[in-house]
Amino acid sequence: MGKFSEHLITTRENLEDAGCSEEFIQHFLELENKNDETGQMVALTQYRKTLLDDLN
Helix, strand or coil, X not given: CCHHHHHHHHXXXXXXXXXXXXXXXXXXXXXXXXXXXXXXXXXXXXHHXXXXXXXX
């Protein structure tokens, strides 16, 4: 298994552990395949905001 494949598996596991939905994970991994780090940061920031809003 290549390093990129291992990276994707680890990323998926981390997102699952964080409670992300399958839809979010698929979107995030699509951004990963496009090397869209900005898009990933935006997605994570929005997810974080959603979590914080749910706490309040």
